[in-house]
Each structure stands twice: as structure tokens, then as C-alpha cells.
Amino acid sequence: MNTQFQLGHINLSLQRWPLNQPNHSLQAWDAADELLIEAANNAIDNFKRHDTALPQLLIINDSFGALSCALAHCPQINSTDSYLAQQALAHNRAANGLNDQRYQNHDSLTPLPAHADIILLKLPNNHSYLSFILSQLASISRPDTVVLATAKAKDINRNVLEMFGRQLGHAEASLTVKKCRLIRCQPELGKPQPQFPLKWKLDDTPFTLINHANVFAREKLDLGARFLLQHLPVDIAGQRVIDLGCGNGVLGLTLLHTHPDLQLVFSDESYMAVASAKANIELNMPQCLAKTEFLVDDCLASQAEQSVDQIICNPPFHQQHTVTTHIATQMFNEAKRVLKRGGRLRIVANRHLNYQQQLNRLFGHCQQLAANPKFVILEAIKRS
Numbered sequence: 001m002n003t004q005f006q007l008g009h010i011n012l013s014l015q016r017w018p019l020n021q022p023n024h025s026l027q028a029w030d031a032a033d034e035l036l037i038e039a040a041n042n043a044i045d046n047f048k049r050h051d052t053a054l055p056q057l058l059i060i061n062d063s064f065g066a067l068s069c070a071l072a073h074c075p076q077i078n079s080t081d082s083y084l085a086q087q088a089l090a091h092n093r094a095a096n097g098l099n100d101q102r103y104q105n106h107d108s109l110t111p112l113p114a115h116a117d118i119i120l121l122k123l124p125n126n127h128s129y130l131s132f133i134l135s136q137l138a139s140i141s142r143p144d145t146v147v148l149a150t151a152k153a154k155d156i157n158r159n160v161l162e163m164f165g166r167q168l169g170h171a172e173a174s175l176t177v178k179k180c181r182l183i184r185c186q187p188e189l190g191k192p193q194p195q196f197p198l199k200w201k202l203d204d205t206p207f208t209l210i211n212h213a214n215v216f217a218r219e220k221l222d223l224g225a226r227f228l229l230q231h232l233p234v235d236i237a238g239q240r241v242i243d244l245g246c247g248n249g250v251l252g253l254t255l256l257h258t259h260p261d262l263q264l265v266f267s268d269e270s271y272m273a274v275a276s277a278k279a280n281i282e283l284n285m286p287q288c289l290a291k292t293e294f295l296v297d298d299c300l301a302s303q304a305e306q307s308v309d310q311i312i313c314n315p316p317f318h319q320q321h322t323v324t325t326h327i328a329t330q331m332f333n334e335a336k337r338v339l340k341r342g343g344r345l346r347i348v349a350n351r352h353l354n355y356q357q358q359l360n361r362l363f364g365h366c367q368q369l370a371a372n373p374k375f376v377i378l379e380a381i382k383r384s
């Protein structure tokens, strides 16, 4: 993996998170980061012509800390929905000796600071989340706030520019540079904003689901989840169960409905996912709150060895913009560590991913419990 970042006079060593990923061709920054860093440095120089202090930066959605590290000479607040991105940022800042007091790390649900001179945004590919971010920016921006955003050129279309225009102010995109474009937006005051989180009734159940803007399947039930809901474990009274990669918590919520005495842990690396799961138990099964936990975590990192009876999981197949199975693999390996002897991991997966072979190798066996044209339900039991 190329870890040496070089741009003008900036030299950094940057790694993706988690460390030691199997795909060595991936790196911790992209051309959109480079474009944003160059534009930010021009904006910082411009600011310094009028002001003796350094500008306050607000950085949103930094993938692995490249923006934060490259612009470490300015005070900055970093906001992200991803626990992994926060881990990467802290790791890369420390690795480059940038452990100073000049930065703060906020999660996506912490209100933005009241003031920022320059706002730097890596566009998320989820338009609900972009809309949520724009609504937050609208509440803190002034007409002289510099707002810069980047993404791959293919992800910047008329829709995206119109969304900026509707919620924050007139936006224009640069010509394409290394397949990326830069958006400059001129904030205007008093734009109307959409409401988050999203709420909908789950078909054929008594549940209403609350979905924060960046949660997976925020607008409707995922097809894989729908299939797993038909094949959830039974006879699990009183057990300790983890809904791993819980999203809005629909799997755990359904299990609690039939087994209200479970000790259920909802765990995800997205702050908005964990907040959605919590809101859904509070709304639909408040009597179970005392026995449930809500955890932002990297897979099962904070779980003790041999401490869990059941893990249910609809594993992720991408990290940020990259399609990958390495997080699913990490989840399976860690499931084997935290399951008690006799404990079970039950997953839903796209047929073509062939996780059965992987689980067979890891657990010594793996049973296919059900299948439809698109998905399989697999179960592995920890025997030793």
C-alpha cells in the first residue's frame, strides 16, 4: 500500500483503517482530497491577507485523516459519522506527530460549532446524509463563510448542485481534475431545510422505524434484512445476543418482540446507526431498554472473549466508497473469538459472495439454513 502522501511541500505518512487491509492497492487518500487541500490552502492564504489569526476550519467526512493532517497548521473541528474514520484520523495524526491541541473530533450528531471560517466537505454518496449536512451548515454559515466540497466528477451532478442551491446557496463546480471536481458554494441566509430523521411504518409489524440520515436502508427495509427476518433464531430465551452492524436495529428489534427477555447489544461503526437503533427501541419496545446496550464499535473489538450466545448479522459490503468484503471477514473472525462454546453466528449474504466456504474454514463447518434466488442464510456454531 502506498502510504507516502506528497503534495507541494506537504509530506505525510497516511494509512487506511483498519490497518493491514488485504487489498494493498488501496490508499488512505484520493485525488478529491488533494484537490480540496489545494483549494483550502488558497482560501487560508486569502484569509490571512485580511486577518492576523489563522482561520477556524470545519472538516466534514475526512475519509482517513488526510485533510486533517495536511491542514494541521490551522485550528479545526472534524465531524464524521464513522467511528473507523475517527480511528484513522487519530492514528494518522499521532503517526505524523500532530497530536496537538488544535483539533477536535466530533461525531455526526454533535451540533456543529457556532462558527467556522472555512468549511471543507468530502461529499458523501448518500444524498440524505448530504442533505442533513447542508441543513447543519445552513445554521452556522454566514455569507462570508468559505464552503468548499469535492468528490469524484461522476458523483457531482445537477441534482447535487441543486441541493446545495436549495439548502445553502449558489454552488458551482470546477472543471474535472484527475476525475474529480471542486464545488464552491456561496452561503445565503434563511433557506428552508428538510426534517431528519426519517420515519416509516414497517410492513406487517406494529413497528415504526426512525432512521437518521446516514443509516443503511434508511428509506425502506433492505432485501437481505427482509430475508433474515424470516429466519431469525428461535429458542434463545434469556440469551446474550449481538445485532452486529445493526443499522437501524430492525433485526434486534424483531428478536426482542418475540423474546423480550434477551440481553441485546446493538453495535455499529456509524454513530447515526446506533442512535437510530436506540431511538427504535425507545419508541417500539421501551420496556426492553434496561436489558439493551447500544455501542459504537469497530466490529466486536470491545466484546470479551466467549461472552455471547448468538450473533446476527447482515454484513457490510463496502467501506466508504470502496466495495470490499474485508469488514465481513473481520466480523466473522471476531465472532469466533467472542462466541461462547456452542454459540451461533447467523448471517444473510448475497449468494455470489460465497461466505459459506469462508465460515467453513473458520468454524470447521457452516450450514445453509435457507436460500432464495438472491440470498442465503448461513449459520456457524462455535464448537471448540
Ligand SMILES: C[S@@+](CC[C@H](N)C(=O)[O-])C[C@H]1O[C@@H](n2cnc3c(N)ncnc32)[C@H](O)[C@@H]1O
Residues within 6 Å of the ligand: 084, 216, 217, 222, 224, 225, 244, 245, 246, 247, 248, 249, 250, 251, 267, 268, 269, 270, 273, 297, 298, 299, 300, 313, 314, 315, 316, 317, 327
Ligand atoms: C448491510 S448493513 C446492515 C444494517 C442492518 N443490520 C440491516 O440489516 O438493515 C451493514 C452495517 O454494518 C455497519 N458496519 C460497517 N463497518 C462496520 C464495522 N467495522 N463495525 C461495525 N459495523 C460496521 C454499517 O454501518 C451498516 O450499518
